Amino acid sequence: MAVRVMIRYTPPVNLYFCGLIGSGKTTIGKRIAELLSLPFYDIDQEIDRRVGYSFHRLVQEQGWVPYREIEYSICKDLARMSRDSSAIVSMAGGTVRYEWNRDILAGTGPVILLEASIPELARRVQNAHRPRVNPGSTSQEEDLRLLWEKHGHKYLASADLRYQTEGKEIDQIVKEITQLILQNPVFEEFRKGIPLTPC
Numbered sequence: 001m002a003v004r005v006m007i008r009y010t011p012p013v014n015l016y017f018c019g020l021i022g023s024g025k026t027t028i029g030k031r032i033a034e035l036l037s038l039p040f041y042d043i044d045q046e047i048d049r050r051v052g053y054s055f056h057r058l059v060q061e062q063g064w065v066p067y068r069e070i071e072y073s074i075c076k077d078l079a080r081m082s083r084d085s086s087a088i089v090s091m092a093g094g095t096v097r098y099e100w101n102r103d104i105l106a107g108t109g110p111v112i113l114l115e116a117s118i119p120e121l122a123r124r125v126q127n128a129h130r131p132r133v134n135p136g137s138t139s140q141e142e143d144l145r146l147l148w149e150k151h152g153h154k155y156l157a158s159a160d161l162r163y164q165t166e167g168k169e170i171d172q173i174v175k176e177i178t179q180l181i182l183q184n185p186v187f188e189e190f191r192k193g194i195p196l197t198p199c
Contacts, residue, residue, distance in 0.1 A: 012086045012193040014078065014109035015181070018158060020144055021093040022124035023114035024165050024173065029090040031174045032181070037195050039087040043095060046074050059131040068098065075101045082108040086193025094133065096158040097151045110186050112177065113159035116166040118145045160186045 017025040026042050033040035047055045047070050059067050071092055078089055086109075095101050096111075116124075122141035130140070137143035148155075156162070161180065165173055181187045 012082060012084065013190050014082045014087050014089050015187070015190050016089045016091055016105065016109055016111045017114060018091045018096045018111055018155060019093070019114035020121055020147065020155075021130055022121035022144075023093075023116055024124075024170070025090040025093075025114055027170060028114065028165075028173055028177065029088050031170070032178055033088040035174070035178055036088070036181075038193070039085075040090070041078065041087055042090040043071060043074050043092040044090075047071065047092075050074075056131055064131075064133070071095060072098075072100055072104070075104045079104050079108045086190060094147075094151075097154050102154075102158060110160040110190060111158050113155055113162045115162055115164050118148060120166050 017029045019025055026045070029042070030040050044055055047058070047067065050070055051058050055067060075095065078087075081087065089109075118141060121144050122139070125140060133143060133147055137146060161184065163173075163177060163180075168176075182191065
C-alpha cells in the first residue's frame with residue numbers, strides 16, 4: 001500500500017477505483033458501496049446501459065472512439081453528481097489514461113488504484129474475451145504489459161492510494177480497504193458523505 005500527499009477535497013465527494021482490467025474495480029467497489037450504504041456506479045456498465053448492448057460489441061463494431069466519447073460524457077455526469085451526494089465509482093480500465101477524463105474528475109474525490117502483477121491480471125480475465133487496446137498484441141498478457149509500459153505513470157499519478165490485491169481473497173480486500181476509508185486521512189472529506197458507518 002502506498003499513499004501520496006493528501007489533497008483537500010470539498011464534500012460531498014465521490015470515491016473512485018481505478019486500475020487495469022482484472023484489478024477488481026467492479027467487484028470491490030460494489031461490495032464496499034453496499035457496506036457503506038452508498039450508490040455504486042460502474043462506467044463500463046453505464047456504457048452498456050446507454051448504448052443498449054455490451055461495450056465489447058460497441059468496440060468490435062465501431063472501434064474505441066465512440067466508447068471514449070460516451071465514457072467522457074459519463075465522467076462529466078459523475079462530476080456533476082458529486083456536488084450533491086457521494087457515491088462509489090468503478091472507473092473503466094482506461095479512464096485515467098485520458099487527460100480529459102482526469103481533468104473533469106479532478107477535485108471530485110479520492111482515487112484508489114487497485115494493483116496486481118500483469119500475469120495475475122491476465123489470468124483473471126483470460127475467459128472474459130475483452131477487446132484489446134493494442135490490436136497487434138498476441139495475448140491478453142502482452143496487451144496489458146504494453147498498456148502499463150506506456151501508461152502506467154498516469155495510473156500512479158492519478159492515485160491518492162495504491163492497494164495491492166494479489167494473493168488476497170475478496171473478503172480480506174474489502175475489509176482492509178474499508179478500514180483504510182474509515183481511518184486514513186486521505187478519505188476524511190469522503191467520510192462526511194457516508195450515511196452509515198459499518199460495525
